[in-house]
Amino acid sequence: MKKTGVRIVLVFLIFLGISCHSLKNSKKSFDTKQNEVFIDSMMNNALRKGFFPGAQIIVGSKDSVFILKNYGYHDYSKKELVKTEDVYDLASMSKVLGATLVTMRLVGEDKIKLTDQVGQIVPFYKNTAIANVTLFELLTHTSGLTPSITFYQSLLSTPDLSPLLSNQQSENYPDLFDTMYVNKNIVYDANFLSFTSKENWIQVYKNMWLNPDFYKTVYDRIAVANTHPRGKYLYSDLNLLLVKQMIETKTGKKLDQLTNEIYSELGISKIGYNPLKWTSEQNVMPTELDNFFRKDTIKGYVHDEAAAIFGGVSGNAGLFANAESISVICQMLLNNGKYHGKQILKSRVVKEFTDSPLTKEGIYRGLGFDKRKPDEFYKKNDFGHTGFTGTFFFMNPDDNRFLIILTNRVNPTRTNRLMYKDDFSAKIWRQINN
Template sequence: MINIHGIVKAPLNEIDQIIQNAIHLNVMPGVVVSIATKGITLKEQAYGYAYRYLDDQFTEAENPIYMRKDTIFDIASITKIFTSIAVMQLFEEGTLSIEDAVVTYIPEFAENNKEKITIRQLLTHTSGFESGIPLYKMGKTREERIAIVLKHGLVNLPGTNYKYSDLNMITLGVLVERLTGQRLDEYIKQNITEPLGMKDTMFNPPASLKYRIAATEYQPWTGRNLVWGQVHDENAWSMDGVAGHAGLFSTAHDLTILGQIFLNKGKYGQTQILKPSTIALMEQNMIQAIPDTEHGLGFELNQGWYMDALSNVNTMGHTGFTGTSLVISPKNNTIVILLTNRVHPTRQTTSINQTRRLVARKAADAIPVAIPGHQKAWFAGFGDNKKSILQAKVNIQKPSILIFQTWYQIQKNKDFGKIESSQDGILWQELDTFTGISNRWQKQSTSLPIGTRFIRFQYSTDDSVNGRGWYVLQPKVKTGNKEILPQFTSNDWIQRDW
């Protein structure tokens, strides 16, 4: 069941059906999935089509192109991670401090009361900028559009709100250019992608690579019709394809390399592109004072809506509008990459977030839970809006306790594990509740009311994010010095030795 890398194969195999179902439902034309653990790629699979449609009416092409493992994708906002790495490299060199005001290096940024905005606030999307502006309709050249961004005003006071904004990263891209004298694509190539051997990661890929690139959207409003081999994002396109928020193309293989540096303390092979201390800084939640969101320096943290069961306080990641996502779990030493062309031929399609979550969920489930004594434990399973019941008949006539061992990672205060008792199997009394993370196997005991005829473990989830679930080992009833093993049954819980 468990292979030599300590991973369970079955959940990874189940990803195939998840992807095939999504393609069948026209969530996206094609997909590449890559999952790596402990530096080993365990699954790298291509599905569907890289190019299928001629226009936004879903007119089928005569010669569609199948997706391949080495298909190159427009990774959209995952570009922001590369921009953030560039900024942090300059931080390491002592060229800047993340607490510096942006105007220290870009004086014209002071316009519209922005003189106190810091580099940290740009990296964490707390600058006060709005989400974005139609820059491609404004100005005529890259330089004019940069000037428009730098002069643009705010919608919130700096440091008071989190608002994800492309304008933050466009500004950081300009910052890198001002401090290095290189255009952003040149800097990233020289200092990130070439040193790491990321041969298929680039801005503005040459025409010779077109048929290896996943097609994106039919965009008559930009005069480009089907966008294929050019950056999808209109604003990045209007900036000659090079911007801090979008523009990079890459493959699953190359993004695995990128993810690995955050698991290897800034190193891949013999190449060190960031210091361990910088990696540790980037994965910290830098906006703890702002509720309901967690963000590091360039990274989103602990976002269950696409990380699902891999969510954790130090799980890092990013998504891209074209249908891409990257999840890096230091706790589990695991990287999950989902690359799709979900905007081909139009962005007006079903959300891919469910697919993102299900792939991350299966990747998490492939990481076995070490069960004490290599015994079989009851597992409540996964599912949205799930109610899973493990039940047994008992006859409690004297003071008794239910004893068991448990391990759980349950979405805190949204999903719950409960122990309940009943005298008639109809009316139930809650005896104990579990939510959050146990981190290890724990021994538990729960008092059972006299007269109890039924006991059950009930696991319930909300309509979206799952944790890694709830395990229960050897539940038994102790009365005085006597122990009995009730016969538990369930249609939902299963017994696992992993």
């Protein structure tokens, strides 16, 4: 009897130990109903205040989707409801969901190294000031390159050489673009831009083609754009333009081909560059009314002007997707590069790219991925990215959560920054991680 009693106690203690261990190591449970009520409240308030015309939201874990909802309309005419298959211009989310994913694949296959230098791989930069900038510096935004260059503006001029933009509205500057007014007499450089198709020219908009000779001017300007200290953090679109050049030169393939190989393995089809090649215009969200360069409401073509001059396929921007397709990528990353039993990316590479290698220098950044200094909204191991058009996705590997918010807040104008002033996306991110 005594032995039986001892056995029962031992079994109970072992069970208790296992239970405590399991509780300690389990992910937080997710209250779908409570979080859905919170998100509905946030979204309805945002729509009422005009943060954006509509949105898609997905909340999930590495193996489940908890919430998938669409809100509002394509634009403020309220004629077309947002649907699950609709795709949004991801803007800078393209940096990680495009060029960075491809780089992760190539690093895992030992086809490119983070120590590789721009000038070693891309012959154009061999004898330039940026020749020894490394792939690591580009991905962590520590290259010293200036944040951006408005390449497209050198394609525009005025007959009397008056400025393209003015901070004052007048008869000659009637239309608003961001916070400036546009000269009504803008002339396009006929040597580099055409409004009819030409052989070997690159389509940059539905009625606009670019002479590829212009790219030498672009690369010349990038080569002398290292105007800030190397090793210090400075976010720059130019970094990802160079990453694209490095991976394309290394592989002999174009960026859109390389990304499509990964998307195909993941079984996702509502993601890619130049969406009118793979979905209908009706399923693409409109972005900004561009009174400056394209003189139209942008729909089906990339909003970012730098990506536009590269024919919509760029390292800094250009991807379009619906939230559902991005959710698959989130699950793959939270599963250490594996999806449905297939190892898409090496697990060691996922860890390396989503870690914070420069925190000792006070830099809260992954490789390609955005990270934040821990605060009331973000935790140490969170990673993801945002986009200028009003897009957001973040993952929390510790609690096994991801959040995707896609909006077109730049419709009809980029001056609408209400969602940022309200910490809109960060508040939802905090809520689902509580």
